[in-house]
Amino acid sequence: MFEKDExxxxxxxKNTKELQKKNIKVILIDTILKxxxxxxxxxxxxxEMLTMPKGSVFVFYCDTGKTTKSRLEFYKNKFPDYKCISLRGGRGYWRPNYQLLEELDKNV
Structure with a gap:
């Protein structure tokens, strides 16, 4: 889950759902005021971010994902008690109607 930086x-x-089961909060961070x-x-x-529970996951996004990916080391140094991730593709790649559906049981 945390092997990748984005x-x-x-x-x-998917990861938010898994981490919620472990009481770990995932927060989407807007760096572009959109x-x-x-x-x-x-x-x-x-x-405000430092008031979040330690161990929370910050997912940063910009328009394309390139800026937040390049700044990720800065964010990791600034927030050492938190996991920092970049959103791949940023806001431009976001699909507003996307849903994570549970896989249906197969009739065998």
């Missing part, structure tokens, strides 16, 4: 939208949903539809985000604010 998550796709699908990985974000909120994403259909998901809760907070604007990049280090003071």
């Amino acid at each position: 998550w796709t939208q699908q990985e974000l949903y 909120p994403i539809e259909n998901i809760e985000t907070i604007v990049y604010n280090p003071f």
Whole structure:
């Protein structure tokens, strides 16, 4: 889950669901003042972010994902008690109607 520095939208949903079972919070961080539809985000604010429970996962996004990926080491140094991930493709790749569906049991 944390082997990569960036998550796709699908990985974000899937990993958020898994981490919620372990009481680990995943927060989508808006670095460009353009909120994403259909998901809760907070604007990049280090003071507010430091009030989040330690061990939380911060998923940063920009327009294309390139800027947040290049700044990831900065974020990791600034927030050492948190996991920092970049959203692959950023806001431009986001699919507002995407849903993570449970796999149906196969009739065998």
